[in-house]
Amino acid sequence: MKRNRGPLLVLVLVVYVRTGSAQTQVQLQQEAKEVAVSVLAGPSMQEIEALCDRFGARLTGTAAYDHAAEWAAARFRAAGIQDVKFEKITVPNGWQRGWAESYLYSPVQRKLHLESVSWTPSTPRDGVNGEVVVVSDISETALRGSTSAIRDHIVLFDAEHVFAAGFNKTYAKLIASYPIFKALGAQALVLPDAVPNNVLGDWLDIDNGKGEILPLPIAEIGMEDALLIRRLLAKSPVTIGFSYQNQISGPVPSNSVIAEIRGSDKADEWILVGAHLDSWDFATGAQDDGTGAIMVLEAARAVAQLPHPPRRSIRFALWTGEEPGLLGSRAYVKAHAKELDHCVAVINTDNGAGRPRGWIVEGRDDLKATLDELAPIYLKEYGADQVSLETTFDSDQGPFMLQGIPSFDLWVDDVPYNAIHHKSSDTVDKIDPAYFKTDGAIVAVLAYVIAQREEPIAPRLSHAAVGEILKKAQLDGYLIAHGDWQP
Ligand SMILES: [Zn+2]
Known part of the structure; x- marks a missing residue:
């Protein structure tokens, strides 16, 4: 009996430390590495072949997209995540x-x-x-x-x-x-x-x-x-x-796929990790954005496999309608407006699986300062310790960024991606498996580190502060014309 008390005490202590507020940097580094190793050793290439070669092009509003969304929901469930939902939008006109x-x-x-x-x-x-x-x-x-x-x-x-x-x-x-x-x-x-x-x-x-x-x-x-x-x-x-x-048809429904891993002691705060599942119709959208979608699925699998939940909740989003106009992410921001105060960060990946660089922080100096501290500790070993202040508004982080939510877009060498972007050549054979897995690990690590930190990564900005960033980036005219922004 006596001999059993030692390990039991240790177990109690470990549970306390992991679910309690105190987590040392060393522990977090170790857990972030566990998450990364899980992605690096995971089946990214098999998954992308399943997505792109099986379903082909996934234009929003088509049967191919719908089948891919069902497949993706099944992959989240297979990773052990129970809370998997479809978030429906209606596209004004179906088009094929x-x-x-x-x-x-x-x-x-x-x-x-x-x-x-x-x-x-x-x-x-x-x-x-x-x-x-x-x-x-x-x-x-x-x-x-x-x-x-x-x-x-x-x-x-x-x-x-x-x-x-x-x-x-x-x-x-x-x-x-x-x-x-x-x-x-x-x-x-x-x-x-x-x-x-x-x-x-x-x-x-x-x-x-x-x-x-x-x-x-x-x-x-x-x-x-x-x-x-x-x-x-x-x-x-x-x-x-x-x-x-x-x-051409009238209105058609289409679903984004949202999976959630509920947090422990900070469960009401959430991080959103997303990529778009839809593609244009000339090719199979392997780099744009099949690789991003698989990075999100792999990050979800890696976090779900940990022996304990993250401190904050993590939502994994595979968006519909990005290509015709960020339709899925825009609709999500609208539908979840009341809980956006609890969204501490949005992580997006839609630049393909190129040689990693780091993160684009959509014009926020405060995010750059914090990432400059975190990156050498958690991201440098994967080649992702650079931070770009560029304001892009070119993918599904955009609608969240307009709401002042700290937004990150994975930054990779996108020269090979741009050569095939939206073309019939955007197929699985263009993907470098090593970069692909490393990029996936980087996404998972950043999500996990933000989920575990004691303090949120950065505050939600006011409407006026977002307006200043847009003006500086000369994006305000474009967004006003598009109906996305009112100063
Ligand atoms: Zn894209």
Whole structure:
């Protein structure tokens, strides 16, 4: 009997220390390492093959997305997490790509590389056929001054000039131009891609960010095809034609998948670790954002496997509707507005599984200061000790960041990612398994460290303080135009 009392006492002590308020840095370092090792030794590559090769492209509102969401919920449950929910949104219009045909009629005859841009309507049954006019200035004044040039024409954007100020600064003007082109009688708009080999996918996201059908057919065309048309146009009129039939429906439901590991002594405070499960439809969204989705699943599995729950609760989110406009995360922020005061941090991963760098902290000096202290202790060994003050608002951390919640976006070398982003080449074979697992470990470690610290990582910022960050990043105009921000 006596001999048993020693271990029992130790056990009681350990339980006290782990669930109580005191946890030493050494303990936390050890546990964070346990979490990381679990991800590093985990089945990330098998999981991403299951997701991308089995379900394929996962456009929001399609059956492929729905099946992937069911699969993801089952993976959370298989990791031992009981609390797994679907969080439903309604996309205003379902949209799926149909067949497309395109042809250069004169002065030479060629087949063209051309596809519909997302959420644009089908062409009339007989297609659009006519002379091409190049437009370099899409301001209302310029367009109204070129009425006769635009009427009945197919408008080819001079993208270099139209987007000279950058996409974010041009976005509002672009969206405002669509109804003007329609009113002036343009048959269709065509945007040239900028990737060699006539690869398409640069312009999938020029919809209105709301999942609503645009006012007229808009297509993208391969880089070399567009350059040929421009060269021919310098000498004589050019006539092209194209036809595509997309499947368009009324409102469709789609689900984000949310799994929660309830915390212990600080259970009411929560951290959200997220990535988007949906993808564009040209490829299987392996790097954008299949790898992010698997990092979230793997972080969940690693934390769930620990012998004790984290101190704060951790919610794992696989978002729907990121590509058509952050629809899932925006809806979540709205639906959970009353409990956002308890959200201590949002961790997002949507830059692919590249060589790790660290974290982007969306313009917050206070977060940078804290991470600069934490990173050498917990993240440096995985190559993730750099902190970027860039304000990106380019993924699902955005809606939370606007609410003043400390937001982190995984920062990796994204040069290889950008080369395949939204293209048919975004497939599993592009993933470096070592970087992928390391990035997953980094996500899990940061989530766990934030969950275990005595104090929240940083306060929630006021609306005015967020406004200052947006202004500094020159993002306020874009967000106001998009309806995301009111100063
Ligand atoms: Zn993405």
